[in-house]
Amino acid sequence: MHPFQSKINQTKIHFNNSDVDLGFRNLVDCVLDTADQAFYKKTINLVSWKEQNPDDREHFTRKSLDLLQELALLKPVGQDENKPLATITDLSKKYRRSSFEIGPVSLLINPGEIWGLVGENGNGKTSLLRVIAKDLSPDKGTITFSDDLEQLKLYNQRSHLAYIPQRTPKWHGSLKSNLKFTASQYGIFGEENELLVLMYIIRFGLWSFRNYKWSELSSGYKMRFELARTFLRKPKLLLLDEPLANLDVLAQQLILEDLKLMAASLSNPLGIILSSQQLFEVEKVADKVIFLKKGSPIYIDQTIEEKKSNGVEKTVLEMDVQLSKEELSVIIQPFPVEQIQFNGGIFIVHISRRSCMNEILQKLIDSKVQITYIRDISKSSRRFFIQTT
Numbered sequence: 001m002h003p004f005q006s007k008i009n010q011t012k013i014h015f016n017n018s019d020v021d022l023g024f025r026n027l028v029d030c031v032l033d034t035a036d037q038a039f040y041k042k043t044i045n046l047v048s049w050k051e052q053n054p055d056d057r058e059h060f061t062r063k064s065l066d067l068l069q070e071l072a073l074l075k076p077v078g079q080d081e082n083k084p085l086a087t088i089t090d091l092s093k094k095y096r097r098s099s100f101e102i103g104p105v106s107l108l109i110n111p112g113e114i115w116g117l118v119g120e121n122g123n124g125k126t127s128l129l130r131v132i133a134k135d136l137s138p139d140k141g142t143i144t145f146s147d148d149l150e151q152l153k154l155y156n157q158r159s160h161l162a163y164i165p166q167r168t169p170k171w172h173g174s175l176k177s178n179l180k181f182t183a184s185q186y187g188i189f190g191e192e193n194e195l196l197v198l199m200y201i202i203r204f205g206l207w208s209f210r211n212y213k214w215s216e217l218s219s220g221y222k223m224r225f226e227l228a229r230t231f232l233r234k235p236k237l238l239l240l241d242e243p244l245a246n247l248d249v250l251a252q253q254l255i256l257e258d259l260k261l262m263a264a265s266l267s268n269p270l271g272i273i274l275s276s277q278q279l280f281e282v283e284k285v286a287d288k289v290i291f292l293k294k295g296s297p298i299y300i301d302q303t304i305e306e307k308k309s310n311g312v313e314k315t316v317l318e319m320d321v322q323l324s325k326e327e328l329s330v331i332i333q334p335f336p337v338e339q340i341q342f343n344g345g346i347f348i349v350h351i352s353r354r355s356c357m358n359e360i361l362q363k364l365i366d367s368k369v370q371i372t373y374i375r376d377i378s379k380s381s382r383r384f385f386i387q388t389t
């Protein structure tokens with residue numbers, strides 16, 4: 001089945017399972033994939049209708065499914081190419097003033113791929129993103145982009161290489177007028193400008209805020225605005241520095257889910273590297289993770305880790321249980337425990353046997369231990385954040 005067709009089918013499933021919100025976000029992605037202004041208008045009319053009839057979910061679902069039906073009749077859209085977007089080889093940078101050095105870093109970034117960049121404060125995440133964004137020049141190493149990007153002049157390359165820093169500057173005027181200005185800077189004028197801007201306003205959940213000013217938006221919506229502004233540039237490689245900072249857990253999950261969906265766009269598949277302290281959330285969406293320690297990378301490829309998992313000899317568990325260290329060690333004493341660490345209010349238990357989370361959990365339940373939280377971090381970059389004793 002063509003990927004466009006399967007995306008439409010997937011969207012239908014969301015609507016039929018009453019997940020109207022996710023269904024609608026997928027529907028907007030399908031419409032953006034078509035780049036068809038007639039469909040942009042239909043989507044905008046649908047959202048205006050919803051604004052007038054906020055409680056009529058059933059009718060909204062029916063109208064959305066009708067629109068999907070129309071999309072299904074279009075010639076399938078999408079690119080078959082799956083060439084790497086960027087090849088980064090042995091990239092390194094040393095700050096003269098502080099002698100802090102990052103690298104050497106080597107990455108192969110494919111379209112549709114999300115890389116999580118994690119590490120403790122001051123370990124080089126921002127610096128690495130800035131070097132990849134060509135905001136800082138490297139001392140050694142190369143970054144080669146796919147042929148179509150390489151042929152562009154530096155200015156145009158930068159427009160496809162989008163970097164959203166941790167602190168974004170204040171803007172004046174309304175959210176919508178700023179987006180219209182950005183679109184015009186990239187050569188989109190007239191009716192297309194209005195329609196495309198409204199489509200991204202819809203896509204990033206900004207419809208009710210379209211006339212708001214910078215000072216009237218919360219941090220989460222400011223980030224959504226930055227994403228809408230960036231996506232208008234049709235980025236090939238999107239670099240995000242701590243996009244989840246200042247967001248509540250729900251907003252973090254929504255943004256990550258949106259990034260995952262947008263990365264897999266059929267008309268403009270892109271690569272994303274995002275730095276974050278939110279390991280758990282990032283690892284759920286990232287295909288690959290780079291952990292930076294004093295500027296040096298440790299790579300974690302989730303797919304390879306998955307395949308390798310049969311060979312993992314150790315289980316590392318993070319748990320919050322109502323026990324002292326001594327009590328815990330007595331209960332899990334039948335297992336080959338290597339070490340129990342007390343780390344920031346929770347226990348980290350190292351067991352020299354693989355995949356024994358379920359057995360340990362059962363043992364804790366049998367011993368009537370009150371468990372607040374337990375997680376297998378054997379394959380997570382979380383294990384690198386543990387203080388070594």
Ligand SMILES: Nc1ncnc2c1ncn2[C@@H]1O[C@H](COP(=O)(O)OP(=O)(O)OP(=O)(O)O)[C@@H](O)[C@H]1O
Pocket residue numbers: 095096097098099100119120121122123124125126127128
């Ligand atoms: N312009 C600069 N000149 C000299 N040293 C710098 C410069 N910018 C950053 N550094 C140093 O490089 C190191 C890495 O900083 P960087 O901001 O890249 O880390 P980070 O992992 O993004 O940190 P955080 O999570 O706190 O944002 C720090 O020790 C910092 O002091």
